[in-house]
Amino acid sequence: MDDKFPVLTYLDDRKARVDKTLREVLPGPEAPPALLNQAIQYSLFAGGKRLRPILALAAAEAVGADADPLLPLIAPLELIHTYSLIHDDLPAMDDDDLRRGIPTNHRVYGEDLAILAGDALQAMAFGLLADPHRAPTIPPEARLAAVYELAVASGGGGLVGGQVLDLRTPPPSEAVAPDGPERASALATLDGIHARKTGALIRAAVRIGALLGGATSAQLAALSRYGEGIGLAFQIADDLLDVDATPEEMGKATHKDDRRRKWAYPGVVGREASRAIARQWIDGALDAIEPFDERAEPLRGLARFILDRRS
């Protein structure tokens, strides 16, 4: 039965619900300042997979919650993710011209608007979680806990810290000998960057879904382990796609990690070992939620999807 979970159908359905919610909660492109709201909508509706909100929904379902009423409190995860992509693409950072097959935000709206659109998206995410008009049945304690999770995952110990390390840690030396001390140290550095830059928000997504869904502390601990595992596996899969996929498949420049000598798994341990390590993380994630019943099937399907995705 495990292998039969229709993960692509699930992803499509949940993406549609998240997109609908995003359109409902966001100021329209005509709302003042119109230019800001247009810049925000441009990047937010550029075709993201909505993986983080979908993981939160699946986590809420896994602990038995009705996930739909939580949507306005789960959509903020996508706002944070989108803001981080807009800022990462800036000339002062990764200097990317293309994202999801279209020009990056600053190429269309200018650097000033791109910075400000990211800033506004971050504020909006926290505002939605605290908005008294949204999801009024969710207790303030759970909402406040979600604010805390999201803030910690977004700050210096999470997203922002990961980007700082990624930009400013000297790249690993050209050839790292297998099993040598250099390899162990390079791997530790790499995991530290990944855990912050990608892992923290994915783990927070799972925890926020669990917290808003009313998880017990044992459930929350298990789901945290799950979130950590898939977060690290997701970034390894991303590094592998950067090596293996074409720009057409990815909708952005590929082979970038190599060109810029950035920190990435294949460069440090090779492709095969990268794939094996990602599989270990996914196996650990599946182990962690082994005690959950069939309501955790979406989480299981998503874990396998993360390993096998092609874009």
Add this chain to the structure above:
Amino acid sequence: MDDKFPVLTYLDDRKARVDKTLREVLPGPEAPPALLNQAIQYSLFAGGKRLRPILALAAAEAVGADADPLLPLIAPLELIHTYSLIHDDLPAMDDDDLRRGIPTNHRVYGEDLAILAGDALQAMAFGLLADPHRAPTIPPEARLAAVYELAVASGGGGLVGGQVLDLRTPPPSEAVAPDGPERASALATLDGIHARKTGALIRAAVRIGALLGGATSAQLAALSRYGEGIGLAFQIADDLLDVDATPEEMGKATHKDDRRRKWAYPGVVGREASRAIARQWIDGALDAIEPFDERAEPLRGLARFILDRRS
């Protein structure tokens, strides 16, 4: 008695408390990623007056609260203010080299770190408000309300929206005739920019202090009017200082508004009318809190200080 409130002593004392709190709640300059935390500390401890947290403390006192336990929830106002200054100074925005008499953040740490330090400060502000280890006696409803106030004041309807309008609204025509329709329209545009760019966070500071201090809804309404009035007066006073003060007094370039043809009060209505309008806002603010007892003396003293400040 009104004129005798020792506002400078009050400012010094409260600034010391806010600074102590900021040092306690922030990761030290050695905490990883060290470079990020150094960039944050550089701008945060560059000599800000801490006016927004001090207004919040004074509002909490005015409704009879013991303000000291609220300090960890009030310090976030300064984190948001500092982040907005770091981003406003960026080359893609106001392109300033000097702030508070020292080089701006990006001149010292680079544009990438300056953007990321601002991003991390914003996340940290919301994280502190929701941190279960801080100010545990404050009810979650009040904390969540503070998150909402801060988010709304920081986003497209507040700080960020004001900066977008300031950067992208075509400047007023050279000569605006007094009492003409152009002057009224220019004034409306100007007030719209000011209300967002400066007014929103000052108003939010007063409201957050009131909410955390347990204000009644009547008190909150009165304090909102007070906050709105002093916020608009503060920005007019700032515009006047840009014209009248020397760079040495201000610690940054002056006469900038004029040079860049930015939106500012003296250019639209002249200095004398600017001063008169600021005084009207302050009088309105003082009227709003007229029913409050002597515990509102700090708020009264601060309102007068805003009009008379020289830097």
